[in-house]
Amino acid sequence: MFDNLSDKLxxxxxxxxxxxxxxxxxxxxxxxxxxxxLLDADxxxxxxxxxxxxxxxxxxxQNVLTTLQPxxxxxxxxxxxxxxxxxGDVAGVNLSGNPTVILMSGLQGSGKxxxxxxxxxxxxxxxxxxxxxxACDIYRPAAIQQLYVVGDSIAVEVYSEPENKNPVEIAQNxxxxxxxxxxxxxxxxxxxxxxxxxxxxxxxxxxxxxxxxHETLFVVDxxxxxxxxxxxxxxxxxxxxxGVILTKLDGDTRGGAAISIKSVVNKPIKFVGTGEKMEAIDxxxxxxxxxxxxxxxxxxxxxxxxxxxxxxxxxxxxxxxxAKNEFGFDDFLxxxxxxxxxxxxxxxxxxIPGASKAMKDVxxxxxxxxxxxxxxxxxxxxxxxxxxxxxxxxxxRIAKGSGTKIxxxxxxxxxxxxxxxxxxxxxxxxxxxxxxxxxxxxxxxxGGMPPGMR
Numbered sequence: 001m002f003d004n005l006s007d008k009l010x011x012x013x014x015x016x017x018x019x020x021x022x023x024x025x026x027x028x029x030x031x032x033x034x035x036x037x038l039l040d041a042d043x044x045x046x047x048x049x050x051x052x053x054x055x056x057x058x059x060x061x062q063n064v065l066t067t068l069q070p071x072x073x074x075x076x077x078x079x080x081x082x083x084x085x086x087x088g089d090v091a092g093v094n095l096s097g098n099p100t101v102i103l104m105s106g107l108q109g110s111g112k113x114x115x116x117x118x119x120x121x122x123x124x125x126x127x128x129x130x131x132x133x134x135a136c137d138i139y140r141p142a143a144i145q146q147l148y149v150v151g152d153s154i155a156v157e158v159y160s161e162p163e164n165k166n167p168v169e170i171a172q173n174x175x176x177x178x179x180x181x182x183x184x185x186x187x188x189x190x191x192x193x194x195x196x197x198x199x200x201x202x203x204x205x206x207x208x209x210x211x212x213x214h215e216t217l218f219v220v221d222x223x224x225x226x227x228x229x230x231x232x233x234x235x236x237x238x239x240x241x242x243g244v245i246l247t248k249l250d251g252d253t254r255g256g257a258a259i260s261i262k263s264v265v266n267k268p269i270k271f272v273g274t275g276e277k278m279e280a281i282d283x284x285x286x287x288x289x290x291x292x293x294x295x296x297x298x299x300x301x302x303x304x305x306x307x308x309x310x311x312x313x314x315x316x317x318x319x320x321x322x323a324k325n326e327f328g329f330d331d332f333l334x335x336x337x338x339x340x341x342x343x344x345x346x347x348x349x350x351x352i353p354g355a356s357k358a359m360k361d362v363x364x365x366x367x368x369x370x371x372x373x374x375x376x377x378x379x380x381x382x383x384x385x386x387x388x389x390x391x392x393x394x395x396x397r398i399a400k401g402s403g404t405k406i407x408x409x410x411x412x413x414x415x416x417x418x419x420x421x422x423x424x425x426x427x428x429x430x431x432x433x434x435x436x437x438x439x440x441x442x443x444x445x446x447g448g449m450p451p452g453m454r
Contacts, residue, residue, distance in 0.1 A: 009037050009078070009294060027059045030074060038259070042226045047085070047260045055081050075294060082290035085259060090285050091243055091268035095127065097214040099178045100185045105204055105235055106219035108140060108192035111247035115219050115273055116189045117150030118281040119245075122271075123185055124156060132183040134174040135160035136167040136207065137191040147189055154278050157183070167191065167203060168210045175211060188213070196234045205238055216241040217270065222258060223248050229264050236265045243270035246284070258289065327420055329376045329384035336369050374402035375412055387416060 031052040038048040055077050094100070102119070106112045116133055123129040133151050135158060137143035144160050151158040159174040171188050178186045190207060193200045208216060218241045220228040232244060244261055246269055262268060269284040376384065378401035383390050390398070390413065399406040 009034060024060055027056055027074065031056055034078065041259065043260045044226060044229065044264070047263050051081060051085060079287075079290045079294050082259070082293060083287045085263055086286035086289060087262045087268045087284075088286055090283060091270050093270055094215045094242065095123075095129070095185070099132075099175065099183055100129075100215065101175060101211055101213040102185065102187045102215045102217060103204075103208055103211065103213040104187065104189050104217055104219055105239060105241060106192055106245075107196070107221075107231060110192065110219045110221045111273060112192060112219040113137070113143065113146050113189050114150060114276075115245055115247055115271075115281070116147070116187050117154055117156070118273060118278055119217075119271070120151075120156045120185075120187055121154040121278045122281050124154065129185045130183050131156055131185040131187055132174065132178045132181075133158045134171060134186060134188045136170050136188055138165050138167055138170075139191050143189075143191075150278075168206050171207050171211045196231060201235075201238045208239055215243070217243055217245050218267075219245040219247060220261075221248050222246040222272075226260075229261050232261055232265050232267075236267060241267060243268050245269075245271050245273070247273035259293075329379060329387060329416070330381075332416060332419075333373065333376050333384075336372065371402070371404055371408060372412055375399075375404055375409055378402040387413065 034055070035048045035052045038051065039045060043051075055074070058077050058081075059074055093102075104112050104116050104119075120131040120133055123131050133147055133156055135144040135147045137147075144162060147160070148158050159170075159177055161170050161173065164170050167190065174188070175186055177183075188207070188211070190204050191200065216239055218232055218235050218239070220232055222228065235241060244265070244267055246258055246261075258269065258272075269286075272282050272284050274280045274282055375398060378398045379390070383394060383398075395406055395409045395413075399409045402409075
């Protein structure tokens, strides 16, 4: 995500390296490269030009702070301006209605149906809502069936009328059904086309007028770049939607849509999709995204994801096992499952400051733990509970059973041993203080990233 843009911006800032102060000449040279990087990311030319002009105006004449190098000061100015360009503040979703009616709009192939499910899952698990999914795409083959598959995967009811070809009636009947059956959120999945056309716009406008949604969201594929921005403008002119959903942000996106869509339609990005799983939905934080684009990572989001998977009861059990020297591979496997629930590894690495740059040329597999899991599953229950039993003969059997090499088994055994020793040390007085401090972080870091990481 944004790897190419991040790399080019990093090279642009290197121009200032070694200069004692920011001058109009070296700022202009750097910002010329910044503008070029934005254009390569498919940001609109006028937006890129206005962006660098604003940064230049703020940079010229500023004294370099005693604790900062010129490059760092300019990075901060670019980060602040990027944050503002992408919306400034986080935008919430309006859930005031009873039921709250949310209308999903967008082109075919943008990920609208899948994201309807993700949003339903988010509102159900994070906001305590009882959502109803509504199938109003009456044209695309298997669209209704797809929504049922999505609904089944997250235990959310789907309302449909397969024989009815009037989406306005379907949406209105669905809202009546929701009121009668205790649903407090109705998410209406509408039909899309391969391109903007009058028939689609008229249909969704009619649905919008009939049901008067509390929230109208435009779903767009972030990988389509500037085309996404143009499509958003066309939809906004007819629907006056409330916010944007960017899907497929985990793909090879250049970033142009995320950076410039707010400036064009003056509507905030509310959520982003970062993977195929129903849990792969993130609230869009402009400041955090700006930090990630500039290679600063996103420690706050990383901590929040970890806390979502944190099981206090499980942690207490693990702590007791470590104290008794009974921590085994079954416990290790349990920890791996928690990490996997946090998201794909490439996305998680991108949240660690400096990690994206350090691992730029390293290929990170989506299922980075598959070899480890295969090795552990090839062990007997006794071997998993007492790793000390695993001798050379057992290692050979485990390697054969997991389709790995004995060197990989040895490496895992060594890493497990090192981790066990480290966890044992964490049980000491100093370690307990550290654990207590980390526990106090539960609920997120107020005020964003610590000063030393900004």
